[in-house]
Amino acid sequence: MKILMLTWEYPPRVVGGIARVVNDLSKRLIKDGHDVTVVTYRDQDAPYYELDKGVKVYRVDNFMINPNNFIDWVMQMNFNMVAKAAEIITKEGNFDVIHAHDWLVAYAAKTLKQAYSLPIVSTIHATEAGRNSGIRDNVQKYINDTEWMLTYESTEVIVNSNYMKNELQRLFGLPFEKINVIPNGVNLTNYSGIERDYDFRRRYAMDNEKMILFMGRLVYEKGVQYLIGAMPKILEHYHDAKLVIAGKGGMIDELKEEVCALGLRDKVCFAGYMNGKDVGKMYKAADISVFPSTYEPFGIVALEAMLAEVPVVVSDIGGLNEIVDHRETGMKTYAGNSNSIADSILELLFDPQLCANITKKAKAKVRNTYNWNKIAQDTHFTYQKAICETMADKQRKQIEQEKAQKVKKTKGELTNLLTFRKNQAYA
Numbered sequence: 038m039k040i041l042m043l044t045w046e047y048p049p050r051v052v053g054g055i056a057r058v059v060n061d062l063s064k065r066l067i068k069d070g071h072d073v074t075v076v077t078y079r080d081q082d083a084p085y086y087e088l089d090k091g092v093k094v095y096r097v098d099n100f101m102i103n104p105n106n107f108i109d110w111v112m113q114m115n116f117n118m119v120a121k122a123a124e125i126i127t128k129e130g131n132f133d134v135i136h137a138h139d140w141l142v143a144y145a146a147k148t149l150k151q152a153y154s155l156p157i158v159s160t161i162h163a164t165e166a167g168r169n170s171g172i173r174d175n176v177q178k179y180i181n182d183t184e185w186m187l188t189y190e191s192t193e194v195i196v197n198s199n200y201m202k203n204e205l206q207r208l209f210g211l212p213f214e215k216i217n218v219i220p221n222g223v224n225l226t227n228y229s230g231i232e233r234d235y236d237f238r239r240r241y242a243m244d245n246e247k248m249i250l251f252m253g254r255l256v257y258e259k260g261v262q263y264l265i266g267a268m269p270k271i272l273e274h275y276h277d278a279k280l281v282i283a284g285k286g287g288m289i290d291e292l293k294e295e296v297c298a299l300g301l302r303d304k305v306c307f308a309g310y311m312n313g314k315d316v317g318k319m320y321k322a323a324d325i326s327v328f329p330s331t332y333e334p335f336g337i338v339a340l341e342a343m344l345a346e347v348p349v350v351v352s353d354i355g356g357l358n359e360i361v362d363h364r365e366t367g368m369k370t371y372a373g374n375s376n377s378i379a380d381s382i383l384e385l386l387f388d389p390q391l392c393a394n395i396t397k398k399a400k401a402k403v404r405n406t407y408n409w410n411k412i413a414q415d416t417h418f419t420y421q422k423a424i425c426e427t428m429a430d431k432q433r434k435q436i437e438q439e440k441a442q443k444v445k446k447t448k449g450e451l452t453n454l455l456t457f458r459k460n461q462a463y464a
């Protein structure tokens with residue numbers, strides 16, 4: 038099967054979780070014998086084309102150096118994606134299916150669908166209404182409407198959790214059977230052979246300190262502000278603890294001010310953005326990983342920590358709520374509640390046996406449920422559904438056209454017959 042992936046991020050460009058999902062899914066589909074082409078945005082000095090372990094990756098520029106706004110920038114990227122995809126189709130022939138990842142590539146997907154009669158399978162990784170707890174301004178409304186348009190134009194829609202399926206039904210009124218729940222996954226070999234690097238760990242915490250790790254974007258919905266708020270209670274009961282925050286984002290100055298206001302400068306470390314091998318080293322250096330999101334459609338970072346054998350503490354919302362079983366594969370807390378976060382962390386700090394039991398069960402769950410072999414097979418099945426439905430739709434339209442032509446022909450014959458008889462009567 039020839040698959041065209043449209044995404045605004047693909048390694049080395051990593052903005053959120055989409056890049057990792059597209060990368061891992063594409064490579065697994067290649068191993069399963071499919072032909073995968075990715076068209077994405079070119080960031081910095083990444084190559085315009087590369088063969089990434091069998092995945093053909095084409096990158097497009099965005100010529101708007103100083104765009105009026107983000108929406109204009111996105112539209113220019115879509116124009117360039119359409120041009121690149123058309124060029125590929127002219128050289129290599131048509132694709133069987135388009136897989137569009139989120140609203141940022143919606144217009145490119147729609148244009149290619151109409152130009153080349155291709156089915157769209159879209160993955161909605163998150164919604165604008167969910168990220169912002171509602172729609173409040175014109176930009177948010179535009180994004181929300183574009184998300185609806187993409188799901189409307191798609192033959193099949195993929196979401197990564199039952200939480201997201203319910204959200205799309207509520208927001209866009211999509212038919213139940215059109216939405217396919219296929220979780221994200223992780224590469225099961227990511228942390229093979231990586232051991233705790235004490236020299237690396239000492240950059241962020243002392244040997245006697247238990248490292249509490251947050252890994253993710255520093256934005257409101259990731260809830261790191263509530264984790265910082267939990268630190269005074271944690272330190273009151275367990276002094277030898279250190280919070281390490283790995284990531285970047287628009288809230289960093291606000292978070293640093295919160296740390297200073299709480300008098301925690303010696304107990305909270307901002308480690309910056311992590312990539313490559315440093316991610317694995319950081320997980321192996323941690324004693325507990327915390328993901329206190331207030332909105333989280335899935336939560337790949339939780340899977341990464343579980344695979345790295347780090348006990349996790351997560352909010353009881355969204356996909357995180359489905360990934361973790363309380364006190365079995367992790368600890369759950371009330372979303373947005375610093376006191377609840379502190380209680381779960383303290384329980385793990387004082388109970389090594391609980392930590393050991395959790396990490397063992399969590400790693401087994403990741404291996405059995407969130408592996409890309411199964412995820413790629415389920416995704417391929419969704420592609421097949423979309424292709425079959427598109428072919429059936431074409432056949433229905435052809436039959437309707439043939440019927441319409443027959444009716445038109447019959448009406449014409451009747452009109453001619455009536456005219457003939459009328460002329461005979463007058464004669």
